[in-house]
Amino acid sequence: MEVSKNAYYLVNDVLRAAKLYKLPSLAQLCRERLFSASPSSLFGGGVEALAGLEEIAEQDEKFSDKNSEDDPHKQVEIPGGSARTLNDDMKFALSDEVWADTVLIAEGHRIPVHRCMLVARSEYFRAVLAFRRSSTHLTTEAQVSNAMAVVNVEDSYAGIVRVLRFIYYDQVVLPSLNRKDAKGDSDGVEQEAERAEGAVNDYLAEEASDQLLEDLVAADKYRLERMKRLCEHAICVTVANCLEVLAVAELVHAAHLKQVAMRFVQTHLAQITAREEEFRRFQKDFPPLLEELYASLRDASREEFLLRIVH
Known part of the structure; x- marks a missing residue:
């Protein structure tokens, strides 16, 4: 019973930290865990159980009041009324330049990225950045960590952006085959529209094939095996x-x-x-x-x- 009680307090402490650092998904998980526990199994039942819960609630209320005084924006707005997912946060990270410590340059475009993501996901970038780290003349660990790494890539700008999207949130960008339907009022116009529609579909299919083949080659180059397999099976x-x-x-x-x-x-x-x-x-x-x-x-x-x- 003592272990369960300690675990209950631990989850409650994590819940407070989640509120402090604005982590709504973690806070929701903690609440679900707290609500699923039986008070009698934790505090012995009866008046003792209620007292234990009241103690936790009182501590949580004091923490919430203090936190609301320190930070007026206590409530975090979640789009669509649901908690953010890991993918949502990783998409934000890819577009955030504040904490970037590496720059990729493709076709003259500078793309701020995060070294830890490249190293964790790609053997190619791991080797490139490790070589840069070993060949640098910086003397301290802090200097190496704070130095902005610049890596030139030979891929197209659009291609390397698709690679980064996979690195950050594990998704392959499939080509869009959407097109507006052509409509006509007469038979002649309809026939012409059908011919035009066929030409458009052929063009879009060719563009889709070119993009997926480009991504397949890039995935092989950067040693992204899962991206490579996804592209391989998506090509028509x-x-x-x-x-x-x-x-x-x-x-x-x-x-x-x-x-x-x-x-x-x-x-x-x-x-x-x-x-x-x-x-x-x-x-x-x-x-x-x-x-x-x-x-x-x-x-x-x-x-x-x-x-x-x-x-």
């Missing part, structure tokens, strides 16, 4: 992009995506070879991959032949 293989997808998958060792692209080429071989310029460029730039593709086609044809014999 089409006749227009299958050869490029196959080449990128080979480059970054994305086995699943490579297998999907190989099967797609086998199924749509006539349409793909009809795009002569693209296919010739693929033959020239990726001869080993082309040989592997031919081998997979031969194996597939052999399997199909054997199945026909059996059946």
Whole structure:
């Protein structure tokens, strides 16, 4: 019983700290824990139990009154009436420059970031920042910690921002395929609108593919395995992009995506070879991959032949 009682007081102390430091999510968890406890199991029941609860409530009330005198903004406004999540706070951290201790430079843009996040999430940044730390001539630990690190990255500005969004709150930015529907009053206008809509959809699909392939390469570069797998499974293989997808998958060792692209080429071989310029460029730039593709086609044809014999 004594352990439970001590735990009750401990949770109550954490609740006070949560109020002091404006942590509404933690405060709510503490309240739920306090309300779920049985007073009789903590303080022995009867008058003793009520006295124990009254003591805690009295202490909490004194703390709240003191805190309200020190800080007039006692109530924290939560958007939508709900407590902030960890992702909400991490999104705020990414946009906050006050505590930033590192700057990434991409296409001339300066992006303030936090060294601890880069080191914790990316092996690439861990190695880069560790090298900078070991090669610096600063003499004290405080000087090393307070020095602003500057890292130039070769990625596009939009691309590195998407990488940072994943590093901070574990989300991959999927391309938007939304577009306004074209409408017409006559048959001719409607047909023209349909053609325009098809062109827009093709363009958006190509843009989406380019973005996800760029993010896949970036995830491989920065050693973000989860981001790499998410991009790998989000890419849609089409006749227009299958050869490029196959080449990128080979480059970054994305086995699943490579297998999907190989099967797609086998199924749509006539349409793909009809795009002569693209296919010739693929033959020239990726001869080993082309040989592997031919081998997979031969194996597939052999399997199909054997199945026909059996059946």
